[in-house]
Amino acid sequence: MDYVLYAVPFFLLLIALELLADRWRGRSSYRLADAINSLSAGVLSTTSGLLTKGVGVLTYAFAWQHLAMFELSGQSLWVWLFAFVFYDLCYYWNHRFGHERNIFWAAHSVHHQSEEYNLSTALRQTSSGFLLGWLFYLPMAVAGMPPQVFLTVAALNLLYQFWVHTRHIPKLGWLEWLLITPSNHRVHHAQNPIYMDRNYGGVFILWDRLFGTFQEELDEHPVVFGVTTPLASWNPLWANLQFYVQLWRDAAQAASRWDRLRIWFMPTGWRPADVAARYPLAKPDLVGFVKFEVPLAPGRKVYAAAQFALYVAVGSGLLAVGETLALPYLLAAWAWMAFGLYAIGAWLENRPWAPAIEWLRLLSIPPVLWLAEHAGLFAAKPMTWSVLLGYILLSAIALWWMTGSAARFGRTTARG
Known part of the structure; x- marks a missing residue:
């Protein structure tokens, strides 16, 4: 069953309700072009997924058939519960690498490019995550989790993450210690130095607390959403290619062959010293931060x-x-x-x-x-x-x- 397909009408309904909440509370968390750009990335991602889904499914099924250490039954409730938690642990490391290494950030950065934070941002997904993302879930196959169990808990994990992309829900008390909430996920989407590269969990915040990547949302540091190298475009194709192109250009311009190779696997933001000196990248000033916008008549x-x-x-x-x-x-x-x-x-x-x-x-x-x-x-x-x-x-x-x-x-x- 494709849970995402059945969830689409509910996604659109909740986006409409959030727009009403904006109006009722006198807020403005949506801009039309930004929302269309986010949703376009989502539509492109799901369409691309029809072509690329087999990469993850086939590699997982192969590993499960040939490398599984245990024979777990999909009829057992504890297997499902364990799989749900296990998947989120694997997701944590996938997500963390997605922020901490250049090649993984090239895929994941799409999700963070919006300078707004609303439910449409949740649907802003990459089209190239299939290239390496499957690696992080192989431990589940080795542990013997049946493919159908894996696919189902993966879909449930993704669906859970939709509701946390909102500015309308404040901190939720003791739940902040257990679950990913709108507050601690707002931190994750920030480009403020104090918030960057924090709160990686999909459902549970426990992993971040355990591995030292947790950061609370602070009143004295209002979140500024987006990435430090702005996309500055409403083009969903360029959104998926932007950081790959930057890495390719830096690699081509590097004098050292070793730098040309290792740039892809170095910490996110690392550039060869000679390239960084000749072609510095401008970073936006968060004081008085100006969001990307293109004036367009209402009719257009x-x-x-x-x-x-x-x-x-x-x-x-x-x-x-x-x-x-x-x-x-x-x-x-x-x-x-x-x-x-x-x-x-x-x-x-x-x-x-x-x-x-x-x-x-x-x-x-x-x-x-x-x-x-x-x-x-x-x-x-x-x-x-x-x-x-x-x-x-x-x-x-x-x-x-x-x-x-x-x-x-x-x-x-x-x-x-």
């Missing part, structure tokens, strides 16, 4: 949200049928989704070439649906085509009007 924001809704729907549909699709169809679906999310990101960044990309994205929708129907992925009814074509037509009219208005405004400004 509404347009972006309406277009993004299509990708949430298609992404959810792919989660439902993904395991039945052949690899070529999965690759095509991923490419189309990635292109669409990239186009929306370019639109939110108000790139000069964004309208041309947007026209191309709109024109791609009917042939993609036609190919999906003829591939037998679903049976589109006449009403489906009517609604879709109406949606595209209205989008095209809005796009033509907005781009035409911008051009007319530019000519008027030039004459003035």
Whole structure:
């Protein structure tokens, strides 16, 4: 059972409730472009997961079949309870390495790039964590935890972490000593020096207290969210590539061959001395910290949200049928989704070439649906085509009007 698929409607409902709580309490923890960027990373991650899930599952199953020291039964309650706790311990070390070593941070940094902290941030997930993340869960396979037990407790661990991504819930008393809570997870998402690289647990804060990585949220140090090398983009593809590209550039520019190799495995932030001297990285000043923003007219924001809704729907549909699709169809679906999310990101960044990309994205929708129907992925009814074509037509009219208005405004400004 794909628990994440069934949880999607509840995620969206809770995000809507958090927006209402913002309004009721006079807060502003959401910005549209930031939320769409976070959710785009999540949609891209789940779509990529259809292609890459097998890496973790197959390696775990192989280790379980050939290396298991014990034969544990999935029918036993204690096995499930032990697996739930054991998984969180493995997650702690996976998460900790994700912050403390360059190659792991390159994957995990996606989750921390948002300069806001809300429930949409929880869905901001990496698309490349599959490359090395599976290594940390092999101890469970060696201990004899059946794959179905492993997959289920992994999903439950991930689902638990959703609710802690909020600023509306204060400290929770004695629970702060036992569980990951919104307060101690806010610390984890901070870029303040006092908070950085702390509170790694997924469900239990006990590991952080045991291994010396716990930090309490302090009133005298308000949390500043984000990363010390800002993403400064609404592009979910660049979000996944940013730190890999930085590591690659630093490795290519290093004079020492040894530095070119070890940079990937050194503590996060380490750079070859010669590269750091020639190409210093600017770090934001947390005093008066200014969040990344691109001015965009309200109508353009509404347009972006309406277009993004299509990708949430298609992404959810792919989660439902993904395991039945052949690899070529999965690759095509991923490419189309990635292109669409990239186009929306370019639109939110108000790139000069964004309208041309947007026209191309709109024109791609009917042939993609036609190919999906003829591939037998679903049976589109006449009403489906009517609604879709109406949606595209209205989008095209809005796009033509907005781009035409911008051009007319530019000519008027030039004459003035």
